[in-house]
Amino acid sequence: MFAPALQGHRPIRERLLARLQAGRIRGSLLFAGPEGIGKRRVALELAQREICFRRTACGACEGCRLFEGDDLPYELPNLLRITPEGKAGVIRIDQIREGLDSANQPRFSRGVIEWASLAPPPNCHRWILVEEAHRLNESSANILLKTLEEPPQDTHFILVTHRPEAVLQTIRSRCERIPFAPLAGPEAWEVALRHGWTDTDRARWSALGEGSLRFLEEDVFRRAEAQVEAWLALLGGAAFSEAAGPLLPEKDGGVAQGEQLRQPLELLLRLLADLARIRAGAPPALAPWGERLAALAAGPLDPRPGQEAALEALRHLPRNLSPEPLLREVALALRTA
The missing domain is CATH 3.40.50.300 (P-loop containing nucleotide triphosphate hydrolases)
Structure with a gap:
């Protein structure tokens, strides 16, 4: 039935x-x-x-x-x-x-x-x-x-x-x-297998998806993967002009630029939450990036200013603010932290 x-x-x-x-x-x-x-x-x-x-x-x-x-x-x-x-x-x-x-x-x-x-x-x-x-x-x-x-x-x-x-x-x-709750990991991965995914990407695909099928299309997944790498670079002290490219929206995309910013901002919040988990002795949800997160967690970085800036940016997305200045402000909060 x-x-x-x-x-x-x-x-x-x-x-x-x-x-x-x-x-x-x-x-x-x-x-x-x-x-x-x-x-x-x-x-x-x-x-x-x-x-x-x-x-x-x-x-x-x-x-x-x-x-x-x-x-x-x-x-x-x-x-x-x-x-x-x-x-x-x-x-x-x-x-x-x-x-x-x-x-x-x-x-x-x-x-x-x-x-x-x-x-x-x-x-x-x-x-x-x-x-x-x-x-x-x-x-x-x-x-x-x-x-x-x-x-x-x-x-x-x-x-x-x-x-x-x-x-x-x-x-x-x-x-x-x-x-509705997220799918169990094996349930989501079974769907991924039917769409041509292989075990090479399973750990990162599953960690990013969190029991969802948001990243069944490879280009969508690769973009999210690149955005995680970009935030990790910025958290590590890289210059915005050098690392922020994957975070910026596609000007010719089918979705408004402000709405395209939702995903990278949410990914940043997940990374910052993982820093707090590691410091509390818990494993990170984004385990494939665990070593780099652990290195950041061992330093003096305070995740709270970055979290506050990202949440404030998410609240402003419906106003269609300019994407790059908004992201620069969030990145500056990370540097200040």
Whole structure:
């Protein structure tokens, strides 16, 4: 009764299935947990099981093939997906009200509100999946709120996010929160093996991923790896102009430059937390870099100014500040510490 290729979260999936079969599943759910651990895929499994010819999400029938691949359609017979758009990565009001894409062309024939009110296909529910729900802007969130309060019969909203605190409180209060934990290490690595990874990179890949699948694409992983190396160099006293290259956002990237800074800042916080762990006699979470971290921990470096600067920078990211001055300020705090 479960998608064979989907790893982890079995207790949650079993509870959701049992409640669905008993008619006790809420109209609005909030799937919350770390980024890249499979929350979205669990949501898709609920819809896939209903379209599956065997009603099991078998992954082999024509119904299941509709759910295959990374380029999943925005509308399927019983599923509507709402995703962030554009460099700013926000979910706009017209996606909720009118169902138009960034080029102002119909991506699906109706907006969310009308789509939700239609009768579902036979023996199915209507599922509306809001991916990265923290990307709802205020206007789109308020429009969605009206439908979330009383979803039409047999219609279910699933909001997926790794930043539930950034979701409008009135929306959170109308959803049942389903908490997700990271995948177990072997579960995440089994998925990595299916994507061509080898044991050569297992230690670093697993340490950086922390039970997530964020780094399945090699270029994404290599960039994170380079960012760790850059911070270690800066912590060791290297000049910003010499070491900071991997930390700077890609100007031609598909994501806003401010948002690209989130990953390197979060990696810095993890490195600084590991310094504190080592000084307390505990092993570092980023164990593949343990020797270099231990050398830094043996010195007089105080991680607190760097932590405060990184957290302050993360708070400012939505303001689209200039990336390089922001990173220089954080690096200066490391040097001062």
